[in-house]
Amino acid sequence: MSKDLYQRMRDNPRFNELVTKRSRLAWGLAILTLVIYYTYMMLVAFNPKVLHATLSEGGMLTVGVPVGAFIIFITWAMTGYYVWRANTEFDSLNEEIVKEAKK
Amino acid sequence: MKKFVSGLTGVALSLATTLAIAGPAASGVVEKQPLNIHAIVMFFIFVLGTLAITWWAASKTQSTSDFYTAGGGITGFQNGLAIAGDYMSAATLLGLSSLVFSKGYDGFIYTVGFFVGWPIITFLMAERLRNLGRFTFADIASYRLDQTKIRTFAAFGSLTVVCFYLIVQMVGAGQLIQLLFGLDYPIAVVVVGVLMLVYVIFGGMIATTWVQIIKAVLLLVGGTTLAALAMSEFGFSYETLAQQAVETHKDGFKMMGPGPMLADPINAASMSLGLVFGIAGLPHIMMRFFTVPNAKEARKSVFYATGFIGFFFLVVCTIGFAAIVMIGKDPQYFVGGELGGKLIGGGNMVAMHMAKAVGGNLFLGFLSAVAFATILAVVAGLALAGASAVSHDLYATVIKKGKANEKDELKVSRIATIVLGLIAVVLGILFEKMNVAFLVGLTFGVAASTNFPILLLSMYWKPLTTRGALAGGFVGLxxxxxxxxxxxxxxxxxxxxxxxxxxxxxxxxxSMPLAFLVTMVVSLLDNSHQATEERARFDDQFVRAQTGVGAAAASNH
Structure with missing residues (x-):
């Protein structure tokens, strides 16, 4: 692949737009994942009572069970959101940049 | 307390491998079980099926690209199953369910920790790996750095990880098979070695991927069926299950919340993170991202993989939870019929006892066959990753300077596979009586501290230079x-x-932060002419990483 082609793509202001948008989303979601997980771990370490409380009066199932399942589910849903944005919005922007550079 | 933490660490480590079995084995608890006919028949069916696939794959494996990456023709969904298969080892099923069975909610906390790395890999690594790499992770690490030095280092990094991990898998396989099938240890190791060689040498990545996909489906179906049958005993109500579990478990209601893991939460949390980065540095996992046609499919594949893994983990925790009641109350699963004593077959057999409890010997046989298949699939992937480091990185790129012809390269990779297979079998037998737990730490330590920092920085950090990468890599190692x-x-x-x-x-x-630190400091201090050129090449690499222009295309079949 020629250097010129890469140069032309880099000079395209839309390339910057793509990079900024993608980085913001990817790093944002990655950090959010870590924040969710470490908040949970902090609860485990410093305030386990919150997770040990029962869901209903007289029940035995504790809050921690759905919370753990929810973390797995929500971070997976976040990957779904990222993949959807990347495969539609970013990829079409990407295609335009490549097309313009190859002109 | 420390003992407990290291015990948990041991369990946790073994989850990422099939070593879960080595825990009891190391302490001499494993005994050869009577021949399990159901399991052997079902395993035989699995082997025949996968050999048929290998025969089909062999006709399609003509180029190096077919051999290393299935020609890049695997779809995102298929690859998602294969990645999930690599992560859902026999140990996940056996180790995690046993952890929940004995520790209650603490086991669940661990499970969550093993999961969170996957979203991070989706966000930061999947598409770049696909856009920059072709056959091995050394392709990416050496993209703008010194081809000979970095590639040689990366190849040896891969081979080190592959060899350690192969030993771990082989020892785990031998013990698991001896336990489940009643075969002798050396026979079990040789069976695994021979089958792995057949898959890889004749079917290359196409066969290896399909073996992994079939196994992943079997494991998902088997696990889900087991959990559903178990939950039907409780009217599909987690509340009912919790009531009875609290009554049965020796810790009572205490086990429904965070427990003794409090002893060292930072250790536990950072260890799970260390594991995740180790996984992102395992050559056979990274290789999976090169088997799809483009970045779009690479992204989809991690999305599917993450979903399957998350689902499977929840299923496994349910199994462990239900086992507290169903196994905990039934004296036939305890040594000498003593409730709360030692479990028959060792502490990691909870899921297997559950299979027997809900589905009898037939279901136990099925699950045993799936566990065996799991080891085979992982071992095949490892051998392939090691072979590609030898033939693609060392032979074709470093020795032949990229001028090797495909036929010779394929020949070298097949010879390398045979050598790796022999090494795996011999070391597997030699290490039978040894406690190989340290090899797990070594595998993940090297992967996370040697492969991962170089890989991540080469993709994301412009100032990286060859000197920095080598210095940091050696310090990490x-x-x-x-x-x-x-x-x-x-x-x-x-x-x-x-x-x-x-x-x-x-x-x-x-060791991982140390590797990062040294790599970065040495790179920043590097003012050589070569360093300037290497940094200048980052810009083009960056465009390719972002847009996929210039990335290796899929071959047509």
Whole structure:
């Protein structure tokens, strides 16, 4: 692949737009994942009572069970959101940049 | 307390491998079981099916691209299953369910920790790996750096990880099979070795991927069926299950919340993170991202993989939870019929006992066959990753300077596979009686502290230079190995010293930041002419990483 082609793509202001948008989303979601997980771990370490409380009066199932399942589910849903944005919005922007550079 | 933490660490480590079985084995609890006919028949059916696939794949494996990456023609969904298959080992099923069975909610906390790395890999790594790499992760690491030096280093990094991990898998396989099938240990190891060679040599990545996909489906179906049958005993109500579990478990209501893991939460949390980065540095996992046609499919594949893994983990925790009641109350699963005593077959057999409890010997046979298949699939992937490091990185690129013809390269990769297979079988047999837990720490330590920092920085950090990468890589390698040697599993258990010098089993938490630090400092201090050129090449690499222009295309079949 020629250097010129890469140069032309880099000079395209839309390339910057793509990079900024993608980085913001990817790093944002990655950090959010870590924040969710470490908040949970902090609860485990410093305030386990919150997770040990029962869901209903007289029940035995504790809050921690759905919370753990929810973390797995929500971070997976976040990957779904990222993949959807990347495969539609970013990829079409990407295609335009490549097309313009190859002109 | 420390003992407990290291015990948990041991369990946790073994989850990422099929070593879960080595725990009891190491302490001599494993005994050869009577021949399990159901399991052997079902395993036989699996082997025949996968051999048929290998025969079909062999006709399609003509180029190096077919051999290493299935020609890049695997769809995102198929690859998602294969990645999930690599992560859902026999140990996940056996180890995690046993952890929940004995520790209750603490087991669940661990499970969550093993999961969170996957979203991060989706966000930061999947598409770049696909856009920059072709056959091996050394393609990416050496993209703008010194081809010969970095590629050689990366190839040896891969081979080190592959060899350690192969030994772990082989020892785990031998013990698991002896336990489940009633076969002799050496026979079990040779069976695994021979089948793996057949898959890889004749079917290359196409066969290896399909073996992994079939196994992943079997494991998902088997696990889900087991959990559903178990939950039907409780009217599909987690509340009912919780009531009875609290009544049965020796810790009562205590086990429904965070427990003794409090002892060292930072250790536990960072260890799970270290594990995740180790996984992102395992050559056979990274290789999976090169088997799809483009970045779009690479992204989809991690999305599917993450979903399957998350679902499977929840299923496995349900199994462990239900086992508290169903196994905990039934004396036939305990040695001498003593409730709350030692489980028959060792502490990791909870899921297998559950299979027997809900589905009888037939279901137990099925699940045993799936566990065996799991090991085979992982071993095949490892051998392939090691072979590609030898033939693509060392032979074709370093020795032949990229001018090797495909036929020779394929020949070299097949020879390398045979050699790796032989090494795996011989070392597997030699290590039978040894406690190989330290090899797990070593594998993940080296992967997280040697492969991962170079890989991540080469993709994201412009100032990286060859000198920096080599210096950081060596520091990561040496520190990871020394921490493991100074830890309890080698310093005390193997070398027989009084007390360990390094208090954790897992070195990555310390060796990984050290590797990053050295790489970055040395790179920043590097003002050589070569360094300037390497940094200048980042810009083009960055465009390719972002847009995929210039990335290796899929071959047509």
């Amino acid at each position: 040496i520190s990871a190995v020394s921490f493991v040697v100074l830890s309890k599993s080698v310093w005390v258990t193997v070398l027989g010293n009084e007390a360990e010098i390094f208090p954790y089993e897992h070195p990555a938490l310390f």
